[in-house]
Amino acid sequence: MTDLSPLPITEVVAVSSQDDLQQLVQQCHADSVSMYPLGGQTSLGFGVPARTEGIGIDLRGINQVIDFPVRDLTITVEAGILMSDLNSLLAAEGLMLPLHVPQMSNATLGGVIATNTNGPGRFGYGTVRDYVIGIRALSGDAQVYNAGGRVVKNVAGYDFCKLLTGSLGTLGIITQVTMKLKPIPTRQATVIAPVNDVQHADRVVAELMNSMVRPVAIEFLQGSEFTTVVDAVDQSSAALAIVLHGTDEEVDWMIGKLRRELSSSKVRDSHNLDADSHEQLWSQLCDFAADDTALAVTESRTVSSGCVSIINLALKQHPDCAVQSHMGDGIVTMKLPEDSDAQVSDLVIKTLGPEARRHHGHVVILSAANAAELTTQSVWGDPSSPDFLIQKLREQFDPQRLINPGRFVYQ
Template sequence: MSDQFTIETPEQLTELLQTAAAQQTPVYPVGGATSLDFGLPAKQPGWNVDLTGLNRVIDYPAADMTITVQAGMRIKDLQQTLAANQQQLPLDVPQADRATVGGVLATNFSGHRRFGYGTARDYVIGIRAIDGRGEAFAGGGRVVKNVAGYDFCKLLIGSLGTLGIITEVTFKLRPLPNHTEALIVAPQNLAQLDELLERLGQSVAQPIAVEWLVGPQWQSLA
């Protein structure tokens, strides 16, 4: 059985983590609760910390193609904010109305468009977090060309909150494309598929996602 806590400010999280450390109580950060099956199950009771209250936009200089948000912001809300300026964070996240920025980074989820756009790791240029002792630390910054400090950004992404709880993230952005097309091709064998992918890679087209469907997946699409 775990106690439940709701956090609305980084200061509240700092205080809670310091108290938990003093009591040697495990802390389990929770965002939208869409990927609780990631990683190993918790072995002992602790404190579940709801981070969805950390949901503010901190800084959005749209002309610079960057945005700084708190880690509890829902992915859907982030994408809607960016779309108003014809911009995007090119990640395909299931249940975007629930999933949070911090959760996506903690699990290193990217989605299908990583083929053309890269992974979540490629878009984080600054990060703030609080470790298990309740001490805040940061890496990167709010500008794309930044070499200050250790690259904590890459270290924290995919760590499932074990190295610290992410509180704030700065992303570099991409413009929304003016036009996109979807193409369905039915190769007869793997050799044809290999040839198709090779030609696609050498063409002037810019594929952003490639999905290979077999069996029931293909039949349901057809």
């Protein structure tokens, strides 16, 4: 059992059907009891420590497959399904949901959507919002509501599929979704490009953006945890991992082309990983942010060209940190080791945050060992979303503010 301590949960109620859940929410609404929806419990530490006691609702029992019309490339499932279960179901039909999130065997699909968690493949495949085409949720006052449908193109009604993506449970509990799927590519490969420093990586990425090679992921890596797979990477040197998907013919062509381009970008010793190492690195890339031994994990989200200065700042302030950056997408994940002397809130508020804002972005703290020092400002940086509107939305969708009270910037 996961430690629920980041949340003031008095009791956990496991529900096994959408009807049970509706009754439970009705009851909580009637009695003004706070609710903490729980999926795979992989993001309990996300947000400001909550103070209002309430019940935890374990949603993993709501996990039925409702409809899987394989040839339509869509699937309708209940939201408590584990990502790993969903993936095996899809893989058996040659299909995939290309959201490469951490902790696949714990995370639930509903949780992934509510937290808008994405992985390295976002450069080539897009993010959660691009895949949810139908949704059902339960508002804080126990109203069941749907939007979208089961077809890939649909503009009828307001798009709650989008609205609920990233809503962190504050606009309702997601119970059922329809997802768009993709065929699994026949071949996957990783090319490693050792780089001199971050500036060098940035130049390579800028050129790669204009290449005919179409990577699925462009990852900047620095930190000893990558050394086992990528020799070139340790605390003092870095590499780019460029991941390619396609048919054999396409991937072979891309590898050749990419390596030629890399050598003209002054990358020496670029090489491709064998299939096992590719697999191993890929799961490492997906799971990087999930590390409960770290002092803290922060994520900076800027434009792509902003990565270089964020990474430089991070490494300058804390040379002992590990960095993974989805450089094509402007995402920099910084992991501080357990024994780091970093003041996490200060680092985010005074150093990384202002730099991120200069590049049209912000920084969030994904997790921190010492939750007590987290404040709204440090967890959320300086979000560009208009607070007043989200507060009003919250009032409409959860009038008593019973779901996840006090955890997020819009209370």
